[in-house]
Amino acid sequence: MSSPSSAPANLIDGRAIAELVHQDTAQRLAALKARGIQPGLAFVRVGDDPASQVYVGMKERTSQRLGIRSETHVLPAATTEAELLQLLARLNADRTIHGILVQAPLPRHIDTARVYSTVAPDKDVDGFHPVNVGKLMLGDPTGFVPCTPAGVHELLIRTGTPIAGAEVVILGRGNIVGKPMASLLVQKAPHADATVTLCHSRTRDIAAHCRRADILIAAMGVPEFVRADMVKPGAVVVDVGVNRVSDPAARNGYRLVGDVHFATVQPLAGRITPNPGGVGPMTIALLMRNTVRAAEQQA
Ligand code: GUN
Numbered sequence: 001m002s003s004p005s006s007a008p009a010n011l012i013d014g015r016a017i018a019e020l021v022h023q024d025t026a027q028r029l030a031a032l033k034a035r036g037i038q039p040g041l042a043f044v045r046v047g048d049d050p051a052s053q054v055y056v057g058m059k060e061r062t063s064q065r066l067g068i069r070s071e072t073h074v075l076p077a078a079t080t081e082a083e084l085l086q087l088l089a090r091l092n093a094d095r096t097i098h099g100i101l102v103q104a105p106l107p108r109h110i111d112t113a114r115v116y117s118t119v120a121p122d123k124d125v126d127g128f129h130p131v132n133v134g135k136l137m138l139g140d141p142t143g144f145v146p147c148t149p150a151g152v153h154e155l156l157i158r159t160g161t162p163i164a165g166a167e168v169v170i171l172g173r174g175n176i177v178g179k180p181m182a183s184l185l186v187q188k189a190p191h192a193d194a195t196v197t198l199c200h201s202r203t204r205d206i207a208a209h210c211r212r213a214d215i216l217i218a219a220m221g222v223p224e225f226v227r228a229d230m231v232k233p234g235a236v237v238v239d240v241g242v243n244r245v246s247d248p249a250a251r252n253g254y255r256l257v258g259d260v261h262f263a264t265v266q267p268l269a270g271r272i273t274p275n276p277g278g279v280g281p282m283t284i285a286l287l288m289r290n291t292v293r294a295a296e297q298q299a
Contacts, residue, residue, distance in 0.1 A: 008266055012273045017158050018281035021289060022066060028292045029067055032299070039295035040069045041099040041125070042091045046084060046110065047077035051242075052103045059101070062284050068291055069096075081110045085118050092120040098298050099125035099291040104176065122298060125290040127180065136180055139187045144290050149181035151282030152217060152238050157191050159271060161215065161236050164193040169213035171259065172220030173200040177240055181217060206230070218259035228264040237265055237272040240279050
């Protein structure tokens with residue numbers, strides 16, 4: 001681990017910025033507590049996907065640290081869709097639960113879209129219910145925005161990155177990051193008004209698009225895809241990717257890398273997120289903030 005003094009000056013410290021978000025959240029939690037309200041967050045995990053175990057574990061620990069009550073429902077991989085929907089109906093009706101998060105990916109025999117449509121929209125702190133997806137598209141701030149794109153947005157805002165009029169290129173069109181990220185940044189709204197290009201596996205000459213970007217957001221899940229020759233000098237580069245690549249030298253046989261080839265891109269970027277320590281902590285911070293807002297709105 002490098003000491004702070006040896007870290008490049010252009011790193012975006014996601015851990016430190018997440019702590020700032022947590023400070024705001026803690027104040028709102030104290031105000032709720034004064035009214036006798038403790039937010040409750042339910043995690044639902046189906047099967048034994050190792051990455052999901054790690055992610056839910058980190059979210060549980062952060063909830064606990066902030067004073068959000070959490071409960072985790074771990075269901076076997078063979079759980080039927082009907083059983084999962086029944087659990088969600090129970091959690092929707094539980095007045096001590098203000099937020100519900102069903103960790104993706106779900107086993108293949110379960111219809112993910114149906115599951116996310118079953119979570120009550122006012123408890124949908126993941127922002128995956130069609131009502132919240134629609135509100136984001138419409139620019140209606142009463143909806144919940146998915147935590148990872150909301151966290152990236154917060155990083156851009158809190159680093160003072162100019163967004164209005166900027167050329168933003170997003171790599172990846174998934175429902176969890178790429179599409180909601182694009183929706184956020186194209187809004188006619190403060191901290192938005194960007195010109196957004198959404199690139200994907202069928203995009204012709206991705207490198208040419210990337211080189212135009214003032215802000216480049218990589219979220220397509222291809223290890224170290226973004227190389228130095230794809231980045232305009234001075235661009236802000238945000239790496240959302242978490243990819244396992246095999247590494248015989250590593251203790252467990254693999255290591256995690258992002259979608260950005262950090263070693264070559266970092267020197268020419270204006271600012272860049274490290275990975276880990278960039279986007280990940282922000283995703284959790286925005287989940288906590290969404291949960292507190294859910295409790296405020298339900299109170
Ligand atoms: N899997 C990967 N990212 C996410 C997320 O933001 N929320 C949920 N529920 N599952 C995920």
